Amino acid sequence: MPLGRARRPRARTLAVLAVLGVALVGCAGPTAAPTASPTPPPSAVPQPGVAALRGTPVDPAAADHPALAVKIDNQQSARPQIGLDRADLVFEELVEGGLTRYAALWHSDVPGEVGPVRSVRPMDPDILSSFGGIVAYSGGQPQFVEAMQNTPLLNVVFDTDETGLFRRVDERESPHDVVLSAAEVVQRNTELAPPGRQFDYADSAATSGAALTGDATAAIFTAFSASSGRGWTWDAAARAYLRSQDGDVDLDAGGVQLAATNVVVLRVDVDRSTEVPRTVLSGSGVAWVSSNGSTLAATWFKDAAVAPIRLADAAGATVDLAPGNTWIELVPTDDGSVELVP
Template sequence: MTAFRMTPAAARRSRSRSGLRAPRAAGLVVAGLCLGLGFVGCAAPLPGGTTPSANPTPQPGVMPLRGMPVDPSAAENPSLAVKIDNHPAARPQIGLERADLVFEELVEGGLTRYAALWHSDVPESVGPVRSIRPMDPEILGSFGGIVAYSGGQPQFVDQMKAAPLLNVSFDDDSEGLFVRADDRDSPHDVVLAAAETVALHSDLAPPPRQFDYADSAAEATAALAGDPTTGIVTRFSESNGRAWAWDPAAPAYLRSQDGAADLDTAGAQLRATNVVVLRVEVDRGSDVPRTILSGSGEAWVSTSGSTMPVTWFKDAAAAPIRLADADGATVELAPGNTWIELVPADDGSVELVL
């Protein structure tokens, strides 16, 4: 990795941004400024205590979870959220490369699991499907539509059933939507008939928009106002590491896990148009860690090979995540798929490669 340094442009922005609270560095890699990221003006409460609107302005004619142009009639289906396994034995996952949004969350043993959402491009099958966790109602509550999973502790299942989504569970599969794959070992073998699940519940409303999108990648906020970076490295615990490398030929961020390329079932490396890293608190009061995705905190948005520090806001479980720059303006992502990394504030880390 390149040593971190402040660019002249970053220095000018630093002098122009007054009243910002310095970020807390506990538990994060610190090498240079702002959690080792080489940026000043890192995400903090906005001047005057303002927050961006919790009700994003509709963008007619675009997919609500991907920001790409669409015939409105093709976006009338509900979104499908699925808990996807990320144990090494579960890789490569099925259909993950076609998800609009993927949230990566910490679970037991320092491992991570995905809450992935499909709306614009629903595959025939997705998996391996795993159990629900206590943070999932908060992560998924703003999307509506369908959530699918394979069991979970009773109290977590009850919390998910109380959320405003239709629950589809492997443990109560009256519609025959789940199967066990013959070429995978249990418990990493549960596969959901995704397209059939959505078709059976096509009466449900489509999801509201989660993020704001620019008209093109070149007009995305980070592309215009961020600092050039070639990669993003995140750690959710001491036992794992994730990396995103910007490939201008793709153009996309290519994903690696634990030092190796992260591949789909066709052997292609998983990729993202936008990578959004949120620094989040984690409740470790029980054997199951619970990510707290409410309130606000520091974040970083990477698009088109540039990264900028922002602030994230989420007012309630049913409210969308809002992203704002240091002046309180809404951050616009590039049209395309987005991965959201929910990195623990206590012992997680975030680094940018210049």
């Protein structure tokens, strides 16, 4: 079902209780969780024949190139986005004014163009450093740009690019009109290493962690702020969760509703000491992993900026995702909410 505005106050109340570990009808709280990060498994190293960021079969020769991370706009006037439906991973993060922005990654399926491209934010180095490869964005405050340039990633920046990798498209209004030639920037930098695996993947959706031991989940409702509600509805025919924003279906540029094989919700602290909120993606916190129509309560761990996110169940075992694309919702603990509907 689509996310409706009337649901938000109830969802925020349920989320507060869920973080305290209280069991609720229609809202799943975490079970007892480990207090130490699980040991990174051997699968953190790229495996020949398996897409590093998707867990699906891939020709090793076709995967011998870097990942491309791009900051993608999510204001109303920036939708529908270009190429977002083909991303392996999409991180959704809180920015100013209660809005959200994406840090999207392509590796197994790189489109010709992606966009609209927007500026970098203070949490992006922590989100993206573990992937290596390339990051593209349209600038940002000097301290944020400097922090990103100090990461292991090759920075490709609209404001300083003189190689023609970016262009403005006439059919969109500025500043929501910057598009990146994604396939070309990857092809120019094939000497960079492919990414390691951020998450672990099961052999099939039916053997993913959520499918085996999770609870049936027909819908996932999250709110990043009072003005940013998100919904994911399980579609058994599509074998995916279908996305909505603020009560409306969320479409890609081809007119197809955005979908995710896995929806991973991480509750995160947000540093609001300056006008630009900074998601704190380090340490650990509450998580929910949804795959194959079910959700498993978990704990997330991230030991350093260059370390991948680890997901552990109550016994401390690494949670396997279903093979396919994944959206990671970085929901604030202070002003956000999570509601799971059976």
